[in-house]
Amino acid sequence: MSKILGICNLHDTPSMGQLTKTRPLGSLSFLGRYGLMDFTLSNFSNSEIDRMVILAENNISAVRNHTLEGNIWINNTRTGFLRILLNENLLDAPKFNTDIANIKEHYSIIEDNNPDYIILSPTFFLMAFDYRKLIEYHEESGAEITCVYTKTTRGNKDYLNCDSLEIAKNNVITHSKANMGDEKKQNISLETFIFTRAAFDKILALSDRVSSMYGFRKMISYAINHHRIPVHAFEFDGYVVPILSSYDYVDRSFELLKYENRQKLFLPDWPIYTTTHNTPPALYGPKADVQNSFVANGAIIKGKVENCIISRDVVVEEGAELKNCILFTQSYVGKNAKMENVLLEKKASVSEVKKLAGTKEKILVIKQGEKV
């Protein structure tokens, strides 16, 4: 069996405004229980990839907090590992703090482990993806680099600014450009790549010559468009949940309340592992009234909750009424507070103000730890 190194890439992520101010997108809370990076790390784990690296751009404490028990994604805790890499030298030069610079700074991890193939995957395309199929294709085709893509018919609305690919009949990508939303049918890069060791080194070397402000995504587009390295395409025809904006984040979260969507992301025998917090089961009081909602453990619900996503250790007091709300860990809704289209970040609490409302298009965010 080939030696694989899986890299979970937290660089070069879409900006989500307030939501990613204190945390990288990869550790953003999702569906009340997960961090976005759980999907990538669990895909590695379920695909029997046991050597993992997280490339952190910044906010490393949020990454560490989420991966405290790194062993949850590792099968053999002696031969496998999960390392978090941060390029401290470039923290004050964000334009140069790329994923490529980060891996160059920690290149010994590549040398020491000497993988046959390296897989790089972001955290903002959620999917149940079996990397073994990609590895098999990559080995059989003899490709140097293979890029995973999805076919969309909503390219005019979804996947804006993602890389749109032109693919030749022999499966080689001939052109890559940013999706400006001008066509419905497009091949969208899922920014998941597998490299041979030699091709990985080639990209690093090419970046030395081209631009130290380019990360993997831009360098690979460059390699495609300037015919430097042939890049193959591998279609993922399963369900993809793109989290590319705060609107996406809210909208996709609520979309997953529908069972028919949920069952396409959470497959049987494909568990999504996450850090455990030893919270007791959720508790529902005598006047609890809950519909169409996710509720995580440790939550105490005494009020009315409709179309909501409730995270760990949240308290909703009696008389409170919530509709279309997302409540992060340890947030609090006091007695008789009415909220619609509101997102409470971690430890935010609402008790003084009794009525809060955002809109479907723009959810009202109450910041981490804020009291209103």
Added chain:
Amino acid sequence: MSKKVVAMILAGGKGTRLEALTKKTAKPAVSFAAKYRIIDFPLSNCANSGINTVGVLTQYESTDLDAYVGNGEKWGLNGVHALLTSLAPRQTEEGANWYKGTADAITQNLDFLDENDPEYVLILSGDHIYKTLYNDMIDLHIDTEADATISVIEVDPKEASRFGIMAVDKNDRIVEFQEKPKQPKSNLASMGVYVFTWKVLRKYLVEDAANPKSDHDFGNNIIPKMLNDGLKMQAYRFKGYWRDVGTLASLHQANMDIALDDRMLDLYESDRTTRIYTQDTYSVPQYIGPEGSIKRSIANQGAIILGSCDSCVISSDAVIEEGAVCTRCVIMRGARVKVGAQVNNAIIAPDVVIESNEKINLNSDEIVLISNGGK
């Protein structure tokens, strides 16, 4: 390295009165409060008390329980100076034996205790539901220079004849032990939680092992013999919630105590000093459907509630389908109550399917167990 306290948890019993629930599962491994197994309680209590060396004495259906105990990671008992191990009966130079009684289980593991060389041994039962720190009890044992300290709880005097009863003097020194007495001399019932000075207990265990007439049981043999010999036996008065969940009715009631949130046993305390730890499941958060309803209940992640639940305890991956109505039910892992079924006052065993529109135990106060072997 010698240890101050080593805990030994008696977890080998079959739990016959739990009927089909313990057909393939040891009683301490039975599911409790939607997320836990019963043995999580004494193990978490040890961890929270800083007792980091724990032996779990397993016997009946030990494989599953041994695997669950594992290396102790679930309770944090895998640290550098910690040791959690399950101790099932084994073959030795002297031969092979089952554990013949609670005391014999300890006697057969004298080597484990000698190796860890404790000053005190804490003997616990693997099938009690309570949250505590054992430190006060151990301190009392040391301060009173007792040979043995027995945790006792005040019970209703009318119920006292169901328990092992301790009669005490004004300093709570135990003067007499009565096993299920017709005329109880006090209302202090033994909880089956003991602290012994190890040197003293060791001597009594060795003597007891040589006695062919003994049942090799703590309650019947070791404790009465120590009292008879005039040893210093101290009672420790436990305050708080404690339940022996040995019967279907008591298991059901203890689950209800948590669902109905009277905080007799508070799983939600904010300071985490007595938090209960357990194995996590990797399931999506629980989901309550558009027509679902849940109140006066607890539910674990992975549960799907499309019907209605009132006063229920719902484990992970249990499904209550549309129009199903559950009242006062303990619904264990992976069980499914199908469309329109109605169930009342029941324990639904793991992976049991209740067929559509079935009506079970409506308008009855009796607790029924629904298992794959039938109800």
